[in-house]
Amino acid sequence: MLIIGLYVFVLALFLGVEVITKVPPTLHTPLMSGANAISGITIVGALGCATTAAFSGHNIFGFLAIVLATVNCVGGFVVTDRMLRMFGGPAKGKN
């Protein structure tokens, strides 16, 4: 499994570099905050960390992780959406 993980990690790094390379400056901020939202993927791990009702270290850390990761995802995507709607220009406006 570790080997598969390493393969996936390295290939995804290269894929990311290839896919992103040319970004117009207008999109630097949205790309950053959008990527930031994607880093909230850690929520997938967090969900598996609070699986009982008990008041244990496991669940407390898990709960906190879920809260923070969700803030990261939801906040990141919403804020990026807001910014990108502005780039639509006056025609689309901010509605």
Place this chain on the structure above:
Amino acid sequence: MRELIIHGSYLVGAALFIFGIKRMSRVRTALRGNQLAAIGMLLAVIGTLVALGSINYLWIIMGLVVGGGIGAVAAKKVEMTSMPEMVALFNGLGGAASFLVALSVYFAMPEMPDWIKERTLSSHPMGGATTGVALVLSLLVGGVTLTGSLIAFAKLSGKMKGAPIILPARHAINLGSFAATLVLGAIAVFGTDCGGFMTGLLMVVILALALALGVLLVIPIGGADMPVVISLLNSYSGIAASMTGFVLLGGGAASQGALMLIVCGALVGAAGIILTGLMCKAMNRSLLNVLAGGFGDTGSSGGGGKEEYGPVRSLSPEEGAMLLDGAQQVIIVPGYGLAVAQAQHAIAELDALLEKRGTSVKYAVHPVAGRMPGHMNVLLAEANIPYEKLYDMDDINGEFKNTQVAIIVGANDVVNPAAIKDPKSPIAGMPILNSHEAQNVIVIKRSLSPGYAGIKNELFEYPNASLMFMDAKAAVQGLVKELKDL
């Protein structure tokens, strides 16, 4: 069937992230790209909930509701001018979530961490200590991301002064704490007689060191280098997620989603690295030079005497309006001062007025203008200035020659001709906007105080330059008023 749903949603989710990021590098498709990525995230969460099956959802639902509520409200309410610190804050939370997951997995291990059992039993030839190594790295990178981002947040929001804070022997302290983290990590993972309690203690110490390191790394870096810092921390938050993915590979409730974390973390890591590289290139400085910090510190404190200005011309709004009258082309160079004064709407007004009078208005945006990558673009977009009017440095530098008036709004170092004329200047070699080539240059600046580099700007003494010593918003509003009265 259940496996199919779980892995299907992960696979489609990952593909949506890649499509989404791809689309986010083109203006026309960016909005849809972001939505695709958000759908990908939703799929990943659904897949995980299916994978968890029948468990107690008390903590999960509470977490999702609280986090989603805070995130949505914060994102809706934030002003566009506060965007840099918002991004920094979200980023820090992502890093924190990553190391919390790692900690939680650790606390789920009964008494003795699995990787120790595996290693001592040596039943697992390759993966024995991997979970441990990944856990230590997740704590390290996640911890640095959290506190580093919080310091960046404090500096950007003005809760903390933007000036570099220089500790004596800071490089030694930083390297020392970094080395200590690695050594303690190695002891925790590979040490022969570490019991469950001992490794637990080591984990806490490692996290504490990582948190301290995040603070130490960012405090010596000045405000204007924040675009580099934010992009780098963004990259770190991705790497932290990947490392947490490696922790999850070791087993546990969410192990099926481990590859998802690894893939997405790597994508974010790559995006951050690319942006970091772009920002460094735009300042003609190496990443190491930026991270070493303290840039501009010596210049501003010691250079006062010999950096005095000769005669500079000051300009009233009325005279400024006369320069603008009848100009065929005006180029506006926005800088951080525009963000501070929140002058974007005043600029839009001036733009509309000039266009109505037959003057073409363009914007020259330096890649590191402002406090985050693309800062100026976001602000001007908020004021409904179409992005087609915003030009990159390379695209507009040839046009200043044919421009009657260049208006510099709160920018300084990025228009300092010393960068190309004086090989001994601290900013020598930094690509600049050639605004000095315009027939007239109006510099809107509150005082002659030096910019971030701490050096004087010889542009201000040029015969074609004149200064409006005013707040950016007031100055632009003044120009609008006078232009209307002409």
